[in-house]
Amino acid sequence: MTKILLVSSPKGGSGKSVLARHLMVSAAQDGISVLGVDYDRQSTFCKWGERRKATRVKFPEFVDAEVVHGDLKNWRSSIADGKEKSLLIVDTPPSVEDHLAAITQLSSQSDMILVPAVCTQDDMDSVAPWIQVMIEHNKNAVIVLNRANRRTTSFARVRGRLIKLAEVCPVEIPQLEDVHVPSSKGLTLLDYTKSKGQASFEEIWAFVRRRLGL
Numbered sequence: 001m002t003k004i005l006l007v008s009s010p011k012g013g014s015g016k017s018v019l020a021r022h023l024m025v026s027a028a029q030d031g032i033s034v035l036g037v038d039y040d041r042q043s044t045f046c047k048w049g050e051r052r053k054a055t056r057v058k059f060p061e062f063v064d065a066e067v068v069h070g071d072l073k074n075w076r077s078s079i080a081d082g083k084e085k086s087l088l089i090v091d092t093p094p095s096v097e098d099h100l101a102a103i104t105q106l107s108s109q110s111d112m113i114l115v116p117a118v119c120t121q122d123d124m125d126s127v128a129p130w131i132q133v134m135i136e137h138n139k140n141a142v143i144v145l146n147r148a149n150r151r152t153t154s155f156a157r158v159r160g161r162l163i164k165l166a167e168v169c170p171v172e173i174p175q176l177e178d179v180h181v182p183s184s185k186g187l188t189l190l191d192y193t194k195s196k197g198q199a200s201f202e203e204i205w206a207f208v209r210r211r212l213g214l
């Protein structure tokens with residue numbers, strides 16, 4: 001049975017695509033057959049997958065992580081295309097108001113939802129109502145704090161407020177200046193033997209994997 005992991009947030013730039021591609025690579029490195037589905041018309045996730053495919057022609061040692069583009073209006077057909085896979089990782093656009101019916105239907109069909117949130121007041125203002133919508137449709141909705149710095153009071157304030165609303169992933173993604181660098185070749189921090197931030201993504205994947213029973 002294919003598991004669906006939905007990554008959703010109404011806030012642009014909160015880290016949906018960064019999280020989706022790192023989880024793709026983790027899953028593939030663990031030998032899980034995984035397909036990425038990109039419902040965002042900007043195709044950030046899909047373009048990353050295309051660059052990865054091109055990189056793998058020369059360097060096939062990087063694990064395969066295919067991403068396809070999908071149309072949210074016809075979300076069921078992209079999901080059906082991945083029925084041979086064990087896991088679908090679904091990236092979504094920030095414009096949730098334009099696609100509310102599709103995203104809420106998709107969320108109720110998903111096995112788990114991750115809602116990334118940067119630790120700022122602005123992100124909290126949009127994530128707080130959104131996680132409540134997600135929880136109404138799926139109890140397995142978890143906030144992942146991004147660009148986090150545990151030493152700041154803003155981190156403690158944001159975490160303290162969000163934890164009253166929903167489950168917060170025990171591992172957060174720190175501020176990582178170089179997180180975008182490997183993306184130009186369709187890679188992630190997890191494709192290198194040692195890089196800062198790797199452990200956070202590995203631990204988030206371990207949390208997700210256990211939750212999904214994979």
Ligand SMILES: Nc1ncnc2c1ncn2[C@@H]1O[C@H](COP(=O)(O)OP(=O)(O)OP(=O)(O)O)[C@@H](O)[C@H]1O
Binds near residue numbers: 011017044094175
């Ligand atoms: N932990 C981090 N540290 C530093 N930069 C980050 C981090 N997470 C994301 N970014 C950067 O923030 C930008 C937005 O990230 P990303 O594209 O993943 O967000 P998104 O939620 O998918 O955005 P959109 O809603 O526009 O699709 C990117 O340039 C990315 O490299």
Ligand SMILES: [Mg+2]
Binds near residue numbers: 040091
């Ligand atoms: Mg994105």
